[in-house]
Amino acid sequence: MMELKQILIETIEKMRMIREDLLNSNENNSIIILYIDLFSKIAIAAQSLQNEKLDLDEFNEKLSQLVSSLENQDFDLFGDLIEYEVRPLLEYWYSVI
Numbered sequence: 001m002m003e004l005k006q007i008l009i010e011t012i013e014k015m016r017m018i019r020e021d022l023l024n025s026n027e028n029n030s031i032i033i034l035y036i037d038l039f040s041k042i043a044i045a046a047q048s049l050q051n052e053k054l055d056l057d058e059f060n061e062k063l064s065q066l067v068s069s070l071e072n073q074d075f076d077l078f079g080d081l082i083e084y085e086v087r088p089l090l091e092y093w094y095s096v097i
Contacts, residue, residue: 004045008094011038015087018079028075035082039063046093053096062086 014021014034021031046054062085069077 004049004097007041007045008090012087012090015082018082022075022079032070051097054093062089
C-alpha cells in the first residue's frame with residue numbers, strides 16, 4: 001500500500017504541472033513516456049492491493065482516452081484528460097487507501 005501511495009503522490013504532483021510541461025517542452029514524447037511509466041506502476045500496484053474502491057476498469061478507460069488523444073496528436077486533449085479526468089481519479093484513490 002505504501003508503494004502505491006508514494007507513486008500516487010509523485011504522479012499527482014507531476015500532473016499539476018502538465019500544462020506548463022506540454023507548453024514549455026519541445027520534447028512532448030519524453031513527457032508522455034514519463035506518464036506511461038507512472039501509469040504502469042500505478043496499475044501494477046493497484047492491482048496487487050485488490051481494493052474494491054480502486055476501479056481499474058475506470059482507470060483503464062481513462063488510459064484508453066489518453067492513448068486516443070496521442071494517436072490523434074491532440075496534446076491539448078491529453079493535457080485536459082490528465083488534469084480533469086485522471087488526476088481527480090488518482091486523488092480519490094489516494095484518499096481511500
